[in-house]
Amino acid sequence: MDKDTRQAVADGGSGSDGGSDSGRGSAEGRQRLMAEGLTLAYDRRTVAEKLSVTIPDHSFTVIVGPNACGKSTLLRALSRMLKPVAGSVLLDGQAIGTMPAKKVARTLGLLPQSSIAPDGITVADLVARGRYPHQGLLRQWSEADERIVDESMAATGVAELADRYVDELSGGQRQRVWIAMAIAQQTPLLLLDEPTTYLDIQHQIDVLDLCAQLHEEQGRTLVAVLHDLNHAARYATHLIAMRGGEIVAEGAPGDVVTAEQVERVFGLPCQVIDDPETGTPLVIPAARRSRTARVEAPTPLAGFVSES
Ligand SMILES: Nc1ncnc2c1ncn2[C@@H]1O[C@H](COP(=O)(O)OP(=O)(O)OP(=O)(O)O)[C@@H](O)[C@H]1O
Ligand SMILES: [Mg+2]
Numbered sequence: 001m002d003k004d005t006r007q008a009v010a011d012g013g014s015g016s017d018g019g020s021d022s023g024r025g026s027a028e029g030r031q032r033l034m035a036e037g038l039t040l041a042y043d044r045r046t047v048a049e050k051l052s053v054t055i056p057d058h059s060f061t062v063i064v065g066p067n068a069c070g071k072s073t074l075l076r077a078l079s080r081m082l083k084p085v086a087g088s089v090l091l092d093g094q095a096i097g098t099m100p101a102k103k104v105a106r107t108l109g110l111l112p113q114s115s116i117a118p119d120g121i122t123v124a125d126l127v128a129r130g131r132y133p134h135q136g137l138l139r140q141w142s143e144a145d146e147r148i149v150d151e152s153m154a155a156t157g158v159a160e161l162a163d164r165y166v167d168e169l170s171g172g173q174r175q176r177v178w179i180a181m182a183i184a185q186q187t188p189l190l191l192l193d194e195p196t197t198y199l200d201i202q203h204q205i206d207v208l209d210l211c212a213q214l215h216e217e218q219g220r221t222l223v224a225v226l227h228d229l230n231h232a233a234r235y236a237t238h239l240i241a242m243r244g245g246e247i248v249a250e251g252a253p254g255d256v257v258t259a260e261q262v263e264r265v266f267g268l269p270c271q272v273i274d275d276p277e278t279g280t281p282l283v284i285p286a287a288r289r290s291r292t293a294r295v296e297a298p299t300p301l302a303g304f305v306s307e308s
Contacts, residue, residue: 030093031057032221033078033108033189037087040073040245047073048245051087055189055238060215061223062232065242066266071225072113074242075191078223079110091189105133109187113194113225115178117166123177124162127153130184152184155210157203171198179207183214190214192224196231204228208235233257233280241265257281 031054038051047070055061055078063071076082078089080096089096096104109130117126130152131145153159156176161169166177175198182190192211196204212235214220226232232239233253241249241256243265249256259272262283269286276282285291 035089038084039086041085058219059238061238062236063225063240064232069242070245075193108189109182109185111182111192127180130181152180156180189221194225229283
């Protein structure tokens, strides 16, 4: 599916239907990306019901939540890769399911949680696919496309890998190539599903800084799923916490990341202190000894809660 997802973004239909940045917030309270009353399911497995969400324009929205709570499923629905069973996703006020694929791909980019590159493709060629939604009968590959591809590779530190085969890279190198492709798409809205997975700490920070830069300097709207609550609290301008297919808290990181909420959402006792660098919430999980003291009979693998 993720390969299809990537392919759909890269191929993106065949029309040449105008610009990418139109329709910004015309009606009061309306944001560019919204969803209302979503029921999301795979075959008979329902992941979410009556799920509504609004992504604030120009925000860096971060979604957090336990494994299997529906974060990726929500991102897929928001990017038209998963058709809701009920409810609708609105992009610039229009039901996203009714929009031409190429128009969606020029407005909204998705970096899926995992992606498989086509066999034998080089880094430069894969990143260049980010430019496909901008091509058309009347608009061929240009020097500007070339420049954007080069800039995207430089920004993610993969320029020196340009001629290497993607399937011969390390996990972290590959992840940065996919991010470069998503950035090369130059969409005003960018959805990133765990962009820092596989990355060492320096590259995690580089990628998050890059996201912050895209958001602050270019006014792009970013939505990222992150597992690191401390990174989420540092970078998010709007934080959404999910559990069991529902949004259980959202708002400023300082309001959402509290010891009570972290225990409620993740079942993890912790302290939340001020990050000495940024003043944002810093989650310190309770030590094993004090956690096990809280439960009368600790069970093996107690943290691994099976899905319902
Ligand atoms: N392609 C699929 N077919 C069937 N069920 C799926 C599929 N993808 C996800 N699911 C199920 O939907 C639920 C939500 O999955 P989802 O991938 O959205 O979770 P997540 O919050 O992104 O988790 P993680 O943090 O592990 O990435 C899980 O129970 C999962 O098993
Ligand atoms: Mg996921």
